[in-house]
Amino acid sequence: MEEYNARSGNRVQVIPDAVYERMRDYSWPGNVRELRNVVERAVLLARDRVFPIEWMQLGSGLAANPETQGGPNVDGDRLIIPLDGSMALDEMDSYIIRTALERSGQNVTAAARALGTTRETLRYRIQKYGLKDDPAQDEEIGLD
Incomplete structure (x- = not known):
């Protein structure tokens, strides 16, 4: 997180328990590369000091949902982006x-x-x- 704070100029310092819980419960099919991508995106898109859980897209069934595999897509006002390392x-x-x-x-x-x-x-x-x-x-x- 410190690395991505330095790159982006952000100051994300607080990681809520809910974020840790989602990280623990997720299977991480993309391994460390996927974890790094999730942390980098969350820090980049953070609006304040708190790690934004909404950009994690974990635990929502995204990795297991065949409709979302193969690339990003739009669902109403939501963007669904794969976290499997494919992007x-x-x-x-x-x-x-x-x-x-x-x-x-x-x-x-x-x-x-x-x-x-x-x-x-x-x-x-x-x-x-x-x-x-x-x-x-x-x-x-x-x-x-």
């Missing part, structure tokens, strides 16, 4: 941002608000992941 963190991040942009009609400000981040951070990641399709779209999503 790298950058792929997950890119997928989340792309989905938020699609749902906001390519409005970066609205997508940033939905993701709980700043417009500048989101613009940086849009460029990092190459999520703009064409230069004409730059003005529409605020990359001019």
Whole structure:
């Protein structure tokens, strides 16, 4: 957790008992790699000092549910992302941002608000992941 705090600039320090319980009860089919991915994503997406249980996606039957295997998908207002090591963190991040942009009609400000981040951070990641399709779209999503 300290490693990912340092990388992301976050200060996650509190791990609730419910998080430890979920970690103990999960079978970890992806072993240490999966655990690292879960911790990295949770620290990256944390909004305060508390480890966010909502980004763990453990104990929900995700690993055993055949409908969710093979890649991420959207279920209403929820994104379901596999934690079996089949997606790298950058792929997950890119997928989340792309989905938020699609749902906001390519409005970066609205997508940033939905993701709980700043417009500048989101613009940086849009460029990092190459999520703009064409230069004409730059003005529409605020990359001019």
